[in-house]
Amino acid sequence: MTQAIHAALPAAVVRQARHLAAAGADPVSAFLYDLPALRRHVQRLTSCLPSGVELFYAIKANSEAPLLETLAPWVDGFEISSGGEIARVAQCSRRLPFVFSGPGKLDADLEQALEQGVELVHVESLGEIRRLGAIAGRMGRRQPVLIRINPALPPHLATRLSMAGGPTPFGIDEEELAQAVALVEQSPHLALHGFHIHAMSHQLDVERHIELLDWYLDKWPSWRALAADPRLVRCLNAGGGMGVDYLGPAQFDWERLCRHLAARLARLELDAEAPRIRFEPGRLVSAFCGYYVMQVLDLKRSHGKRFAVCRGGTHQFRLPAAQGHDHPVLHLPAPGNTAARTEDGEEWSVVGQLCTPKDVLTRRAVLSGLAVGDLLVLPMAGAYGYNISHADFLCHPRPRQVFLEPEASNNNTMESTTCCTS
Incomplete structure (x- = not known):
């Protein structure tokens, strides 16, 4: 079991997790972020991008x-959705x-964005177009925008977390798109640069995502033709939505998507209609670099089921509850731990400290030789x-956040201090 653990976890993560457990007065819960792994991953993603496609x-x-x-040296920019993120x-x-x-978007957020030199504002409604035009006018700016479209998608392209194709607060219905284009073009303080559409979230099937992108590109000429001068409309932001498989070894085939897109854009270039494509993934970029570490507080049985009660819980790592999945768990025995160990191959529910049955x-x-004081590590x-x-539910302390740099050791980490103060 220990050899399998060491094969699955980076050595720097193992060292830092054990260091935190040994150094603390209380059992530990913490997030560890492997920054070298993040750097390698984003380099791989960007290396696959076709010419004219941005990340x-x-x-x-x-x-x-x-x-x-x-990430900053490797990506083309950042996508934000609030004043705090600005x-x-x-x-x-x-x-x-x-x-x-x-x-x-608040007026204050839009003003802050313009003050900070926002490249593009993705307008989500007719009212927002009017508000942004007035704000840009007061500030003496001419702000480039993309119109976010909520199209009527083919039924087979919907997902369980669809963000377009039906009633939604996101974007402008396609039947109102001509009105939206005209409203932008009537404002002397706005400039239409293209369209934004984000239809799927947590999509694992690359072939369906390719179908979706092809559908966007098929629609692109008709959307672009709504502009008074279509030559000025060059950008198609295709959103993100590429998923992460938390339960199996297969992952979204990013290389396949990029190969297909390169071929499709090459054909469009012959007609001088190829847009500048932009992707804005989040999960696909950062999920794999993080590890949530929990120390086992108690082992118990209830009505025939086994429970490992750990420091932390869903108030710190909400993803499994939000996604509705059983997150993978790796067992890291504490060196020198003399506590009694469980039998091999037993099934355990891993839970936290909260007073709710949803804290799972x-x-x-399936964990072998588990003991109080051991560490459980949740990857991705x-x-x-x-x-x-x-994080403030039950007022437990905030988890530690540790950022591992190359060849991480106890003296080569950065830590974000997020513990509660009172």
Whole structure:
């Protein structure tokens, strides 16, 4: 079991997890982020991009400063959706282009975005077009925009987390698109640069995603033709939505998607109609670099089921509950731990400290030789984990966040201090 653990976890993660457990007065819960692995991963993603295709990182997946600093040399920009996220990208040492998406933008957020030099605002409604035009006018700006479209999608292209193709707060219905284009063009303070469409989230099937992109590109000429001068409409933001398989070894085939897109765009270039494509994934970029570490507090049986009660829980790592899946768990025995160990091959529900039966991270983890004081490590915790969690529920301390740099050791890490103070 120990050899399998060491094969599955980077050595730096193992060292740091054990160091945190040994150094703390209380049992540990913490997030560890492998920044060298993140760097290698984003380099691979960007190396596959065809000419004329850009990769922006959607920072909603994880906006911690060390992650943004790691990604900044490799991505083309950042996608943000709030005033708080504008502040995050503004603090990054490498200033990259950023775009502003999402419904319900405050006037103050739009003003802040314009002050910070936002490249494109993705307008989500007719009312937002009017508000942005008025704000840009007061500030003496001419702001480039993309219109976010909510099209009527073919039924087979919908997912369980669809963000277009039906009633939704996202984007402008396709039947109102001509009106939206005219409204942008009537404003002397707005400039239409293209369209944004984000229809799928957490999509694992690359062939369906290819179908979706082909459908976008088939529609592109008719959307573009709505503009008074279609030559000025060049950008198609195809969103993100590429998923991560938390339960199996197969992952989204990014290389296949990029190969197909390269061939499709090459054909479009012959007609001078190829748009500049932009992707804005979040989960696909940052999920794999993160690890959530929990120390076992108690082992118990109830009505024939086994429970490993651990420090932390879904208030710190909400992803499994939000996704509705049993998260993978790796067992890291504590060196020198003399506590009694369980039998091999038993199934355990891994739970946290909360006073709710929903505080479950996995229900059928097969764990051998488990003991109180051991560590459990949940991989693929770098996106939509801590940052979407209800961290103040029960007022437990915040988890530690440790950012591992190359050849990480106890003296070569960065730590974000997130413990509660009172």
